[in-house]
Amino acid sequence: MKSKLCIAALLVAFTSLPAFAQQSAKIDPAVVERYVKSAFPKVPEGWQSRVDQDETQRVCTQYHNEPPKAEFDKILAREKAAVVYPADGKVIGNWKEGQKVAQNGRGGQFSDPPGTVSGGNCYGCHQLSGTEVSFGTLGPSLRSYGKDRKFDPAEAKLTYAKIYNSNSVLPCSNMPRFGYHKVLTEQQIKDAVAYLFDPESPVNK
Ligand code: HEC
Structure with missing residues (x-):
């Protein structure tokens, strides 16, 4: 030791x-x-x-x-x-779908069967819900992320940009550029934002 x-x-x-x-x-x-x-x-x-x-x-x-x-x-x-915002101007989707994105670490391998849905694997690097015991710590904890930001729509928009292209907020970030590299769809990114910003999401409970 x-x-x-x-x-x-x-x-x-x-x-x-x-x-x-x-x-x-x-x-x-x-x-x-x-x-x-x-x-x-x-x-x-x-x-x-x-x-x-x-x-x-x-x-x-x-x-x-x-x-x-x-x-x-x-x-x-x-x-x-390089950030492409949703045409409808809405950055918050469905938190339940966002939870799936956060938990799913699949996709992005050329051995994947066709039709594999890629995830964001957010839990691989972040704490999010207080009830999930398995998470990585390469990134900061995102517990109460939306609540701590008073569910501010401007913060939600910035978070969309962060997930779409982490380097648009912090150059040379270790966080993947999910939208920019087409790992996640626009809808999946909206859902991930909802996971962080919906008051009903376990992230904010
Ligand atoms: C490979 C590790 C990794 C993965 C996977 C990852 N992140 Fe990150 N994330 C980081 C790191 C490292 C930081 C801190 C540096 C930075 O801000 O870029 C960060 C920062 C953030 C921040 C900003 C936190 C703050 O300080 O305000 C948010 C929001 C975020 N991540 C959300 C997500 C979401 C949502 C997902 C899943 C779609 C995700 N991250 C997936 C590594 C990761």
Whole structure:
């Protein structure tokens, strides 16, 4: 146990050394690209874009997810513009359907049978309902999310944008860009927003 802690401390020390950062920045992006591509030699039709980085991902990789202010602002502007809001202006759907989206971690694999409905796997990274005991902690707890924000419609709209494209709120976020990458449909995103913003949702109980 003690030695594990020491290793952890060492790793922390190493990763925060500027010399280490400089060294890793010297890696040729073209070489990384080549390795990533060679790891997926048989990408199915229409999936190629998933191994190609967009401009934001490229910049986030370049700066190890800590872009300087000017780049940060550029990403924010670009990713905000990439959010597609519902044509009917309503960002809140059905919380019961949203719960299914939050619990479902399936989809997005090329071995999936046709017609597989993709989920958002929100519980993989977030606490949401107080009665669900199994959840990940990579993201912050979303308990009482809507209630804490007084069910403010402007906050609900921002949350739609967050789920649609996490980078439109926080550049280089670790959270998937569900709408932007077409993992979730517009309706599923609305339902996920409802899970967070409906007063009847277990998230707010
Ligand atoms: C792979 C992990 C991961 C998954 C899956 C994930 N998130 Fe996140 N989420 C994060 C992380 C990390 C943050 C904190 C950084 C940030 O704000 O981008 C976050 C932040 C958020 C926030 C902003 C919280 C705040 O501080 O106001 C909301 C809202 C949110 N997530 C909702 C969701 C919903 C809804 C889903 C499912 C559709 C989901 N997340 C799926 C990792 C994830």
